[in-house]
Amino acid sequence: MNYLIFRKMKSLRTCLRIHQSALNSCCLVKPCSTYSNEKQTHFGFKDVGEKEKKEAVLNVFHSVADTYDLMNDAMSLGIHRVWKDEFMKTLAPGPRTKLLDVAGGTGDISFRFLDYVGKDALNAENGAHVTVCDINKSMLGVGEARAHKLGHSSGISWVEGDAQELPFPDKSFDCYTIAFGIRNVVRIDLALTEAFRVLKPGGRFMCLEFSKVTPPELESLYDFYSFQVIPPMGKLLAGDWDSYQYLVESIRKFPDQEKFAGMLKNAGFRFVKYENYSFGVAAVHSGYKL
Ligand SMILES: C[S@@+](CC[C@H](N)C(=O)[O-])C[C@H]1O[C@@H](n2cnc3c(N)ncnc32)[C@H](O)[C@@H]1O
Numbered sequence: 001m002n003y004l005i006f007r008k009m010k011s012l013r014t015c016l017r018i019h020q021s022a023l024n025s026c027c028l029v030k031p032c033s034t035y036s037n038e039k040q041t042h043f044g045f046k047d048v049g050e051k052e053k054k055e056a057v058l059n060v061f062h063s064v065a066d067t068y069d070l071m072n073d074a075m076s077l078g079i080h081r082v083w084k085d086e087f088m089k090t091l092a093p094g095p096r097t098k099l100l101d102v103a104g105g106t107g108d109i110s111f112r113f114l115d116y117v118g119k120d121a122l123n124a125e126n127g128a129h130v131t132v133c134d135i136n137k138s139m140l141g142v143g144e145a146r147a148h149k150l151g152h153s154s155g156i157s158w159v160e161g162d163a164q165e166l167p168f169p170d171k172s173f174d175c176y177t178i179a180f181g182i183r184n185v186v187r188i189d190l191a192l193t194e195a196f197r198v199l200k201p202g203g204r205f206m207c208l209e210f211s212k213v214t215p216p217e218l219e220s221l222y223d224f225y226s227f228q229v230i231p232p233m234g235k236l237l238a239g240d241w242d243s244y245q246y247l248v249e250s251i252r253k254f255p256d257q258e259k260f261a262g263m264l265k266n267a268g269f270r271f272v273k274y275e276n277y278s279f280g281v282a283a284v285h286s287g288y289k290l
Contacts, residue, residue: 041186045249056246057135060246061105062136062137063240063243064238064240066142068106068139069146071234071237071244075233079278083277083282086284090275091177091206092116093113093128093175095124096127098173098174098175100177100198101131101133101179102178103182104133105139105142105181106143107132109208110132111146111147113128123155129156130155131156131159131168134161135160140160163182164191166194166195169198171201173200174199176198176205176206177207178195180208180209182207192263192264192267195267196289201290202289203289204286204289205264205285205287206284207285207286208277208282209260209283209285210283211276211280212283213280226248257283260285264287268289269287270287273285
């Protein structure tokens with residue numbers, strides 16, 4: 001009798017296991033990508049496949065392109081301008097510097113570069129030049145229209161491309177910048193390897209990105225502003241809650257200052273250091289290719 005019950009339970013368990021695996025393979029239990037060969041990553045707080053993240057990030061920036069600059073001013077109360085000015089002062093480009101600004105979007109970093117080096121350097125033979133590279137046509141379109149409006153016609157070019165597979169030869173740039181872009185890239189390690197590849201020996205990498213706030217007592221205030229104010233503001237000013245929800249979630253998923261510095265060292269950069277802006281709301285990381 002006991003033996004019969006044992007046999008029945010065993011076959012029931014086997015049956016349940018088959019049923020469970022059938023359910024899984026039909027994607028009824030978890031998202032399909034969990035069971036495909038695709039590597040997993042995150043889009044904000046959601047677990048997604050790498051391709052899915054790339055598409056979702058493209059959609060976010062297509063959606064926000066037209067209101068991107070207005071929202072930056074509103075969300076940061078204009079402070080992002082101070083951070084970007086400071087970032088360019090630290091980079092201190094010279095009259096012949098060739099800069100690659102990756103994830104350059106609507107041009108904030110590149111316009112500061114053009115202003116910093118000045119018209120003479122831009123018009124000189126073999127003078128300073130910035131290449132803005134971004135994966136998103138809509139962001140580049142807004143950037144080019146701004147450049148036209150601001151009279152920035154020389155010393156700048158616009159290229160559509162992915163930070164993970166840059167469409168440039170090895171050793172082509174003196175400096176590589178990426179501002180508020182790298183946390184959106186699916187494989188940060190690949191983007192850093194590419195940054196290292198396209199820099200000339202002696203070239204400098206500089207990244208401006210949201211980071212970890214210190215001291216910890218500030219965290220709850222920062223969390224309140226991030227999660228309770230920013231998405232509603234996105235809805236009100238840009239008609240888009242979800243993109244701004246992604247923004248604040250993606251900031252929380254990005255490695256903290258020390259961890260990101262470690263990633264730069266792993267990619268081959270030397271003299272790696274970082275500086276916090278506004279209590280670590282943002283941080284600038286810098287490193288050199290020797
Ligand atoms: C928050 S915006 C930053 C724009 C600009 N750098 C600034 O500071 O205002 C992020 C930009 O990263 C771009 N981006 C996201 N993933 C990328 C990738 N894999 N390669 C190149 N650009 C990417 C987006 O299209 C978007 O324009």
